[in-house]
Amino acid sequence: AEYGADELRNVELIHLHTEGSAPYADSKYINSFKVNNLFVGSNLRAAVQEGRAGYIPVFLSEVPLLFQRNILPLDVVLINVSPPDKHGYCSLGTSVDVAITAVECTKKVIAQSNPQMPRTHGDGLIHVSCIDSIVEVDEPLPVLERQQPNQVESQIGKFITTLIPDLSLIHI
8 A cells, every 4th residue: 555554544644734735635545544634725625525634723823722732632743844953953944833832742753854944043943852753855845836816816806905905914
């Protein structure tokens, strides 16, 4: 079987957002993986609509509490990091959202170290001593391609612009 999925049963996958293909959500893996989304991207929308994946509606700011209060207990956390610097610190780069809290609340951390992950500073640093396993890769980061809005989306945009004064700050 692909990826050893036949050997796994009822493994819950919780993620904030993913890009690209999501083979683990395919119906042939329904007994192996239970997919739970904290944000539903285009790659998993059909799986949620068909009942092959779940959705947990939550504000991004509240996700760390789900981990800290063990509402969503974490056994293994998969993270993407930059390679370690000379002091052994890796950067979470583009993933400085809930990843640090997930690392603090899990039993095991598996990191994908990628030299293409940008090095950022601040609270998004993790020492290699906090990582149980590192997998080295060198691949481009996922990119969300900008698409032209369709006619319905354009009409919605035009309607919304009549409701928002110039120079307004929009929090999404």
